[in-house]
Amino acid sequence: MKASIVTIGDEILIGQVVDTNSSFIAKALEKIGVKVHEMQSVSDDRQHILQTLSQLEKNVDIVIITGGLGPTKDDITKKTLCEYFGDELVVDQNVLAHVVDIIERAFNRPASQINKDQALVLSKSTVLFNKVGTAPGTWMERNETVFISLPGVPYEMKYLMENEVIPRLITRFKRPYIVHKTILTYGVGESLLAERIEHWEDNLPEFIKLAYLPSPGRVRLRLSASGLDEFLLHREIKSQIEKLELIIKNDIVGYDDEETLEVVLGKLLTERNLTIGTAESCTGGSVAATLTSVAGSSAYFKGGIVSYATEAKINLLGIPSEVIEKHSVVSEAVALEMAVRVQKILNVDYAIATTGNAGPAKGESDANVGTVFIGIATPEGVYAEEFNFGQPREKVVDRAVNKALEKIYKEILKN
Structure with missing residues (x-):
């Protein structure tokens, strides 16, 4: 199963904003056994977006789009999606009530028409309700490909990924298990480390892949196992790490990506x-x-x-x-x-x-x-x-x- 991540916005392409959304989405997908096929950023251009969606529909099972859902004229994602799916925008009353409530409580003023337009959604889509912001997400399907559109604001995107998107993907698709384990080493360069563990690496099972992730003074070794038997994957990863520890125990200082x-x-x-x-x-x-x-x-x-x-x-x-x-x-x-x-x-x-x-x-x-x-x-x-x-x-x-x-x-x- 493959997914593509698309970020929309000129601000990303000119380097004004750093795309952190794609990294978060990719990690979330990997955890549930969905492999990210590619990431790309496209401009706020109708034709560019349409061409990108058309190409991806032929190659992947899931397309996740972030950005371009704001209330201003340069945010064109919803209108372009309408054109792509042959759909129309309609007001979702639950979203409208939510938007009005947020604006009135936060700014102590009535919601403007621009604010209310945040409640416009594709009529044939499944609305992903955004409790922490005003722009809802949407879930659409065409030719067996799922298209998910999310706001570009990072904390809103994260909320929808964790509470709406991931649970729905788990229900919608049968996925293999993917198990990752990262070993953090210090004080040994990548090339020397590779020499020391060459025999161990050459004898890894076919379903376990090793990646070297070097940075100044440290190298992370990431083991990734994929298959249908989750218990077997965890057991084999554990066994391989025990073998690795016999070789470079003094150079290992921790495990997992977050354990710096x-x-x-x-x-x-x-x-x-x-x-x-x-x-x-x-x-x-x-x-x-x-x-x-x-x-x-x-x-x-x-x-x-x-x-x-x-x-x-x-x-x-x-x-x-x-x-x-x-x-x-x-x-x-x-x-x-x-x-x-x-x-x-x-x-x-x-x-x-x-x-x-x-x-x-x-x-x-x-x-x-x-x-x-x-x-x-x-x-x-x-x-x-x-x-x-x-x-x-x-x-x-x-x-x-x-x-x-x-x-x-x-x-x-x-x-």
């Missing part, structure tokens, strides 16, 4: 009742931002100092100026001082420090661009390591953050 290293690290700190703080230079607070992006991080993250300039390292952290003069601001000695001093200032169990040249210019140090020293302070002591993360600047910062989290995670596991 910062989430895993947060759980570990919480379980062990430990605290952490940061002192950052070249990463500019990115380590702290990553740690605090996790809900509940206040239980273990006590604070961070962004000592970007040399004066801040001296005045805020208390690093002796002679240490900086002797070793340079980008050095092992300064990273050690930063880690130890912020650990003491914040009274935390563990501390992370970063100092380096992210580029593009060398700045206050002669160290090569891309050089970063990461200091780690623990209850047992402190150490620092030198890395060169290359260029560009964004890559240096991303890799430094990931490496810092990897180092502190592995350090905590030792104790």
